[in-house]
Amino acid sequence: MNLNTSILKYIEDVKSGKFTVEEFTAATLQRIKDVDEDVHAYLSLNDSAINDAKKIDQKMSSGEKIGQCYGFPISIKDNICITGTKTTCASKMLENFIAPYTSTVVNHLQNEDAVITGKTNLDEFAMGLTTEFSAYGPTKNPWNLDYVPGGSSGGSAASVAANECLASLGSDTGGSVRNPASFCSVVGVNRTYGLISRYGLISYANSIEQIGPMTKTVKDSAFLLNIIAGQDDNDDTTIDNSNVNYLDGIENGIEGKKIGIIKEMTTSDGLSSEVSAATKDAINDFESLGASCEEVTLPTIPYTVAAYYTITSTEAGSNLARYDNIRYGYEMDSEGYEYNSYISKSRTKFGPEVTRRIILGGFVPSAGHAGKYFLKALKVKSKLISEINSAFEKFDYLIAPTAPVQPFRFGEKIDDPVTLMLLDYNTVTANLTGKPAISVPYRISNGLPIGMQIMANSLQEKALFQAAYALETKTKLPEVPL
Amino acid sequence: MVDEEEIIRVAKLMKIDLEDHGEHVSRVKKMLEYFDILDQIDLSSEEITSQQKSLNELRKDEFIPYDKKLIESLKNFREHYVRAPKMN
Numbered sequence: 317m318n319l320n321t322s323i324l325k326y327i328e329d330v331k332s333g334k335f336t337v338e339e340f341t342a343a344t345l346q347r348i349k350d351v352d353e354d355v356h357a358y359l360s361l362n363d364s365a366i367n368d369a370k371k372i373d374q375k376m377s378s379g380e381k382i383g384q385c386y387g388f389p390i391s392i393k394d395n396i397c398i399t400g401t402k403t404t405c406a407s408k409m410l411e412n413f414i415a416p417y418t419s420t421v422v423n424h425l426q427n428e429d430a431v432i433t434g435k436t437n438l439d440e441f442a443m444g445l446t447t448e449f450s451a452y453g454p455t456k457n458p459w460n461l462d463y464v465p466g467g468s469s470g471g472s473a474a475s476v477a478a479n480e481c482l483a484s485l486g487s488d489t490g491g492s493v494r495n496p497a498s499f500c501s502v503v504g505v506n507r508t509y510g511l512i513s514r515y516g517l518i519s520y521a522n523s524i525e526q527i528g529p530m531t532k533t534v535k536d537s538a539f540l541l542n543i544i545a546g547q548d549d550n551d552d553t554t555i556d557n558s559n560v561n562y563l564d565g566i567e568n569g570i571e572g573k574k575i576g577i578i579k580e581m582t583t584s585d586g587l588s589s590e591v592s593a594a595t596k597d598a599i600n601d602f603e604s605l606g607a608s609c610e611e612v613t614l615p616t617i618p619y620t621v622a623a624y625y626t627i628t629s630t631e632a633g634s635n636l637a638r639y640d641n642i643r644y645g646y647e648m649d650s651e652g653y654e655y656n657s658y659i660s661k662s663r664t665k666f667g668p669e670v671t672r673r674i675i676l677g678g679f680v681p682s683a684g685h686a687g688k689y690f691l692k693a694l695k696v697k698s699k700l701i702s703e704i705n706s707a708f709e710k711f712d713y714l715i716a717p718t719a720p721v722q723p724f725r726f727g728e729k730i731d732d733p734v735t736l737m738l739l740d741y742n743t744v745t746a747n748l749t750g751k752p753a754i755s756v757p758y759r760i761s762n763g764l765p766i767g768m769q770i771m772a773n774s775l776q777e778k779a780l781f782q783a784a785y786a787l788e789t790k791t792k793l794p795e796v797p798l
Numbered sequence: 799m800v801d802e803e804e805i806i807r808v809a810k811l812m813k814i815d816l817e818d819h820g821e822h823v824s825r826v827k828k829m830l831e832y833f834d835i836l837d838q839i840d841l842s843s844e845e846i847t848s849q850q851k852s853l854n855e856l857r858k859d860e861f862i863p864y865d866k867k868l869i870e871s872l873k874n875f876r877e878h879y880v881r882a883p884k885m886n
Binding site for chain 2: 414416549550552553616618619622623625626633637640642643645647650653654655656658659660661663664666668671672674675676677678679680682688689691692693694695696697698699701733734737
C-alpha cells in the first residue's frame with residue numbers, strides 16, 4: 317500500500333475499488349506503529365479509527381451517500397477539541413482534560429466522512445517554534461531525526477511528512493502552521509482571519525490565531541479548505557466566504573500576475589545562504605511562469621516580531637487565567653491552601669515558555685507599561701495593515717521564504733529567547749494583518765527542506781492556491797527518507 | 799531598563815509562583831529588552847484600529863440545552879457547587 321499519496325488520488329482509488337477505507341486506515345495505523353516511536357508526532361491515537369473506516373466501507377457498499385472525504389486519514393493538533401477525547405495542548409496542566417464538545421472543524425470533517433487518526437504534538441499551548449516546549453517530549457523531523465520539525469504544529473507537519481496520515485489540521489498564531497510545514501516539506505495554509513471557525517480551538521491569542529490545513533499537495537489544501545471554511549454561529553469572528561470552491565481554476569496559472577518580493581524578509585540578517593539561494597530560484601520560477609516580480613518594501617516589518625509577541629502574550633495572559641486547577645486541571649488537594657496560593661502552586665505545572673509568556677502578558681499591558689509596549693504594538697499592527705493594503709493595490713502576491721533558516725538541531729536555539737522569536741520574522745505579518753499565506757515545499761538542500769511563502773490579499777485564497785499550485789509544478793522533491 | 803523587582807511583582811499578580819520559577823526573570827527581561835525596538839518606530843500619526851460588529855450580527859442570545867452535567871467532569875464539586883480553596 318502506497319501511503320505517500322495525496323487526498324485527491326486516495327479518493328480516486330477508493331472510489332475505483334483499488335483498496336477499501338479499512339485497508340488504507342489499517343496500513344496507516346501500522347505505519348504509525350512502525351515510525352512514531354522515533355518521530356513522536358502523535359500524543360494520542362483514535363482507538364475507533366478502524367471501526368470508523370469500516371462504517372464508511374459499509375456505507376459505500378450499501379449505496380448510502382458518502383461524504384466528500386471518503387475516509388481519508390487525518391490527524392488533529394492536540395489543541396483542537398473532539399468530544400470524549402483527551403485534549404492536552406501538550407501541557408501537564410491539561411494532562412487529563414477530556415473535551416466535552418467537538419470543534420466545528422472536526423464536525424465538518426466527520427460529517428464528510430474523514431477518519432481521525434489521532435491528536436498531534438505541539439509546543440505547550442502552541443507557544444514555540446520547535447515542539448521542544450511540549451511537556452511530552454519533542455517531535456522529530458522526519459527528514460532527519462536529529463533536527464526540529466518546526467512548530468508549534470510540529471506534530472501535525474511531521475505526521476503528514478512521515479506518511480502517518482494524509483493531512484492534518486494545525487493552528488497558526490505567528491507561523492505555527494507555515495513554519496513546521498516549511499521545516500517538514502509539506503503544504504501549510506494560514507487563511508484570511510475569520511474564514512475558518514475557531515470554535516473548539518483552545519485559545520492562546522484569539523485575535524490572531526486561526527486553524528489551518530497541512531497537506532502533501534496544494535490541491536489537497538484547497539480541498540480541505542472547501543470542507544472546513546465558512547461561517548459558524550459559535551464563532552462570531554467568522555466571515556462569509558460565499559461558498560467559494562478553492563479547487564476551481566486552481567490550474568489557471570499566474571501569467572501576467574504581479575508579484576512583490578518583500579525586501580525586509582529577503583535581505584534580513586538572519587537569512588541563511590541556502591534559503592537566500594532558494595528564494596532567488598523561486599523568483600526565477602515565478603517569472604518563467606509568466607508573472608512579473610519586483611522588490612517591495614514594507615518598512616514596518618522589523619518591528620512586527622516585537623509587536624506580535626506583545627499582543628499575543630497579552631492575550632495569553634488573559635486566556636490562560638482560566639487554568640486555576642479549580643475548573644480545569646489535575647489532582648491537587650486544596651486542603652491547607654489559601655485561594656491564591658493554591659492557584660499559584662497549581663500553575664507551577666505550566667512549562668517554562670508558557671510561564672514566561674504569562675508573566676510577559678501581565679507586564680506589557682499593565683498600568684505604567686501599556687504605553688511603551690501594548691498600545692504601541694497595536695499601532696504597529698495598524699501601520700502594517702495600511703502598508704500591506706497599499707502593497708496589494710500594486711501586487712497580486714507578496715512572496716518571501718517561509719522561515720529565514722532551515723531546520724536546526726535540537727537544543728541549538730532554545731537557550732536564546734530573541735533568536736527563537738526571530739524565527740517568526742517572515743510569518744507574523746500575515747497574522748497581524750489577517751491576510752492569507754501559504755507555505756509551499758520548494759527545495760531539499762543538504763537533506764533538509766526549504767519552503768516558500770506566498771501571501772495574497774484578504775479572501776483571495778483562490779488566487780493564492782493558483783500561485784502555490786503553479787510554483788509546486790516547478791518543483792520535484794525527493795521522498796522522505798524514513 | 800526593566801526592573802527585575804517589577805517583573806517579580808507582575809508575576810505574582812499573574813499567579814505565577816516565582817519561588818519555583820526564579821530563572822525565568824532574566825529571560826523575560828531579555829524579551830522585554832528586545833521589545834525596546836518599538837521605541838524606534840514613528841507611530842505619532844497612527845490610530846489603533848479595531849473591528850466592529852453590530853448587535854444584529856451577533857448570534858441570538860438564547861438558551862441552548864446541553865445534555866450532560868459539565869460539573870461532573872470536575873474533580874472537586876458537591877451538588878451544584880464547585881469546591882475551591884478557602885479565601886482569606
